Amino acid sequence: xxxxxxxxxxxxxxxLFVILFAISFFFTVQSxxxxxxxxxxxxxxxxxxxxxxKSGITDYFGLEDQNALLLEExxxxxxxxxxxxxxxxxxxxxxxxxxxxxxxxxxxxxNYYAKTKNHITIDKxxxxxxxxxxxxxxxxxxxxxxxxxxxxxxxxxxILNTESQINxxxxxxxxxxxxxxxxxxxxxxxxIDIPRIAPVAEGDIVVTGGxxxxxxxxxxxxxxxxxxxxxxxxxxxxxxxxxxxxxxxDHVYIIENRDLQEIRQLETTVEDAE
Amino acid sequence: xxxxxxxxxxxxxxxxxLLQVLLLNHINFLGYINPYLYLxxxxxxxxxxxxxxxxxxxFLLGLFVDIFGDxxxxxxxxxxxxxxxRPWLLKFSFxxxxxxxxxxxxxxxxxxxxxxxxxFVFLHHLVLFSMEVFNVSHILLILQSTLFNSLxxxxxxxxxxxxxxxxx
Numbered sequence: 001x002x003x004x005x006x007x008x009x010x011x012x013x014x015x016l017f018v019i020l021f022a023i024s025f026f027f028t029v030q031s032x033x034x035x036x037x038x039x040x041x042x043x044x045x046x047x048x049x050x051x052x053x054k055s056g057i058t059d060y061f062g063l064e065d066q067n068a069l070l071l072e073e074x075x076x077x078x079x080x081x082x083x084x085x086x087x088x089x090x091x092x093x094x095x096x097x098x099x100x101x102x103x104x105x106x107x108x109x110x111n112y113y114a115k116t117k118n119h120i121t122i123d124k125x126x127x128x129x130x131x132x133x134x135x136x137x138x139x140x141x142x143x144x145x146x147x148x149x150x151x152x153x154x155x156x157x158x159i160l161n162t163e164s165q166i167n168x169x170x171x172x173x174x175x176x177x178x179x180x181x182x183x184x185x186x187x188x189x190x191x192i193d194i195p196r197i198a199p200v201a202e203g204d205i206v207v208t209g210g211x212x213x214x215x216x217x218x219x220x221x222x223x224x225x226x227x228x229x230x231x232x233x234x235x236x237x238x239x240x241x242x243x244x245x246x247x248x249x250d251h252v253y254i255i256e257n258r259d260l261q262e263i264r265q266l267e268t269t270v271e272d273a274e
Numbered sequence: 275x276x277x278x279x280x281x282x283x284x285x286x287x288x289x290x291x292l293l294q295v296l297l298l299n300h301i302n303f304l305g306y307i308n309p310y311l312y313l314x315x316x317x318x319x320x321x322x323x324x325x326x327x328x329x330x331x332x333f334l335l336g337l338f339v340d341i342f343g344d345x346x347x348x349x350x351x352x353x354x355x356x357x358x359x360r361p362w363l364l365k366f367s368f369x370x371x372x373x374x375x376x377x378x379x380x381x382x383x384x385x386x387x388x389x390x391x392x393x394f395v396f397l398h399h400l401v402l403f404s405m406e407v408f409n410v411s412h413i414l415l416i417l418q419s420t421l422f423n424s425l426x427x428x429x430x431x432x433x434x435x436x437x438x439x440x441x442x
Binding site for chain 1: 295299305306308326329330333336340341343345346347348350351355357358405406407408415
């Protein structure tokens with residue numbers, strides 16, 4: 001017994017190291033698996049508060065750029081509204097009251113884009129109706145997917161995360177693929193699994209595909225910069241330049257799919273039946 | 275430890291943490307290079323201080339950096355590792371009787387300081403980026419990140435030590 005006690009006392013630093021390293025390793029593995037309930041994220045009271053103070057100071061430096069972006073978005077929306085009124089004045093009244101998607105706005109209080117697994121922290125949380133798996137976009141395109149929420153903050157798994165996979169399609173031909181990030185350039189993503197038969201040209205616009213419950217169809221992603229055949233030669237790998245400047249995010253919108261519950265329920269009943 | 279030493283180390287803990295998460299994590303020199311100045315706390319911890327305490331404090335420091343950076347536990351793991359190997363690195367860099375000869379890092383010869391800081395930072399970054407990338411097939415990316423980030427970190431840490439040791 002004494003021998004064992006002496007062993008522990010003599011090696012206490014080593015044992016301490018092993019235990020703490022194992023805990024860190026556990027946190028790391030947990031952060032890599034997407035659907036786990038994470039608790040070590042910046043969406044907590046402490047770090048969220050610190051980041052809010054920080055962005056309260058630094059936001060003033062980007063006001064001019066952000067104003068320009070919002071103006072540009074207003075202009076685009078106004079144009080859409082204008083063309084709708086011009087084409088058919090009864091269209092506004094006969095529109096369905098609400099689509100399945102609801103939008104909420106939030107501000108980015110912390111933004112990472114230089115790591116291989118990047119996350120963004122925003123200043124809205126469970127109290128504002130946010131839930132895990134909601135989509136996040138900016139005025140210029142896709143940003144990411146909500147990965148954890150606390151009462152007043154949420155973290156977003158950025159599109160610049162090697163674990164992110166977002167369904168997208170070529171706007172012109174409608175061929176579907178998956179957007180992934182290779183971890184190198186924060187302004188470029190890769191669109192994989194586009195069939196060889198699809199007509200691809202540089203400059204083609206890529207939008208979200210609408211085959212997931214997260215993003216509605218037609219949200220902008222980017223333009224095709226280069227493309228080549230993938231290994232096996234039956235699919236294209238497209239390098240896509242993002243419309244979004246992911247290094248300069250401020251105002252973002254969160255998309256809630258009101259039909260999500262219904263779709264999930266339906267899908268589980270189908271799975272159960274099988 | 276003396277009272278004044280406790281206060282010095284506690285304030286150093288808080289200052290390097292805030293500096294790291296609010297400023298240095300967002301430098302992104304050449305796209306992805308950041309200096310990890312928070313290692314200064316583990317480097318400058320008193321030579322004669324309690325080694326178990328240092329391991330626990332390093333874990334907490336790394337974990338705070340992780341929480342702010344949403345990186346799981348990669349900084350905590352790397353910090354715990356270097357805190358554990360620190361006595362051997364000290365022995366290697368400053369000689370066998372380092373606990374009696376030099377009371378702090380900045381009192382050692384410049385070559386000794388540089389050896390110590392370089393090995394220390396390199397080991398930390400190697401563990402850090404191996405854990406962060408978490409994929410053996412990206413070994414080149416790991417080594418590249420480790421090398422460039424180490425150079426930047428070593429430069430910044432050595433400069434800070436030189437600047438602040440002049441005054442005292």
